[in-house]
Amino acid sequence: MGTQLGEQTIAFDRPPTIIGYGNIVGPKEGDGLLKDYFDKILEDTLWGEESWEKAESKILNAAINLAIDNAKVPKNDIRYIFAGDLLNQLTASTFAIRDLKKAYFGLYGACSTMGESLVLASMTVEGGFADYCVAATSSHFCGAEKQFRFPLEFGNQRPLTATYTVTGSGAVVIGNTGSGPxxxxxxxxxxxxxxxxxxxxxxxxxxxxxxxxxxxxxxxxxxxxxxxxxxxxxxxxxxxxxxxxxxxxxxxxxxxxxxxxxxxxxxxxxxxxxxxxxxxxxxxxxxxxxxxxxxxxxxxxxxxxxxxxxxxxxxxxxxxxxxxxxxxxxxxxxxxxx
Known part of the structure; x- marks a missing residue:
């Protein structure tokens, strides 16, 4: 079992392993500095869907499946999925995961959600409650602008302190054995x-x-x-x-x-x-x-x-x-x- 260190840290006695991972990004991200590292780069942000929200769910679902394929474990062996997003009531994650038929923990840590999902999935695996878990999250520029800032049609000028919400999703499979990190x-x-x-x-x-x-x-x-x-x-x-x-x-x-x-x-x-x-x-x-x-x-x-x-x-x-x-x-x- 893990060892508690200081105020907040856990040191794992049997460290969980990252055995697979996958990602999908939008066209702007695919034209950025890390373009050579991404598994799939979309040609447009809708990806054949009728709304940005549906596109985000599709992106997250695909990233999770990429990670599981990369891990080379049967999908049935995945016990829990820990995931979240920025949309109201975590709708991107909910609709992405509903057809996977897996136990699901919906997480909201805003942009820290990938860290939160990794923490909880790792604790679950190391504690012996699952052999394999998925940690994942997603965001979409257009959906986030619509919800938190201004409609894109408004064309507002953003201050230099503002950041640009990434369109993309990343997922990790964590296991109790393996040769990965x-x-x-x-x-x-x-x-x-x-x-x-x-x-x-x-x-x-x-x-x-x-x-x-x-x-x-x-x-x-x-x-x-x-x-x-x-x-x-x-x-x-x-x-x-x-x-x-x-x-x-x-x-x-x-x-x-x-x-x-x-x-x-x-x-x-x-x-x-x-x-x-x-x-x-x-x-x-x-x-x-x-x-x-x-x-x-x-x-x-x-x-x-x-x-x-x-x-x-x-x-x-x-x-x-x-x-x-x-x-x-x-x-x-x-x-x-x-």
Missing amino acids: KITHVTPGRIVDLGIKDAMNMGAAMAPAAADTIITHFKDTGRSADDYDLIITGDLGIVGKKLNRELVNKQGYDLSDNYTDCGIEIFDGDKQDTHAGGSGCGCSAVTLTGYILKEMAKGTFNRVLFIPTGALLSQSSSFQGESIPGIAHAVAIENSQE
Whole structure:
């Protein structure tokens, strides 16, 4: 069974294994910096569906099936699916998974959902409650703009602090055996809210939560940034990455050359006009299942700290003048040393 470390971290005695993964992205993501890492790039964001919401469900369903195929385990052996998205009542995930006939946990961690799903799926497998689980999430630019910001037809001008929601989905199969990368530690995050109210500056709202989780992880495990080949947050973008680094450094932990952010890596900001970078549940999910895990398979990275970040706001809370609470979950992924 896992061992509790410090305030929030779990060290797995029998680390679960990432045995398969898959991803699908939209055309803009497929034209970005990580285009060579994606399994499927769509030609258009509707993918033959009559709405963006239906397209997102189709994308998530396909990513889950890709991951299971890649894992080379019978679909019947998958016991639980942990997944979520940004749409009201998790409709993208619900309709994506309804025909899979598997027990399902619907999760809402905003853009941190890939981290949350990995944490819970890993705990379930390591605890002996399942041999195989799926962790997945998705987002869609058009659906997110429609729900949280402005209709696309309005053509509003976005400030430079705004990020661009990724259209895409990533899924991971976690098993109790296998030769793939191991999930050795997880540090579930707590809600941190420093009073940011600008929904067009998600990076500033989420950075304090990212810093809190990273610092807690270091304190709980006795590790530092030097113990990782790569430390990568979820979708803080340019603004949030800078703030996160400053907050962590103030606590005596140096985030230097091995630290980056999924929201910065996924798009070419100079050529694609994505302002502060990428965001959305799919941002960290496709970066993990594309760039990170494929580079780990090559041995480029052997120990990665993956920290998806989420802004826990809604249409109602923003309209009512509430601040934007943030959360971040850390997952340590390591190549087997056996």
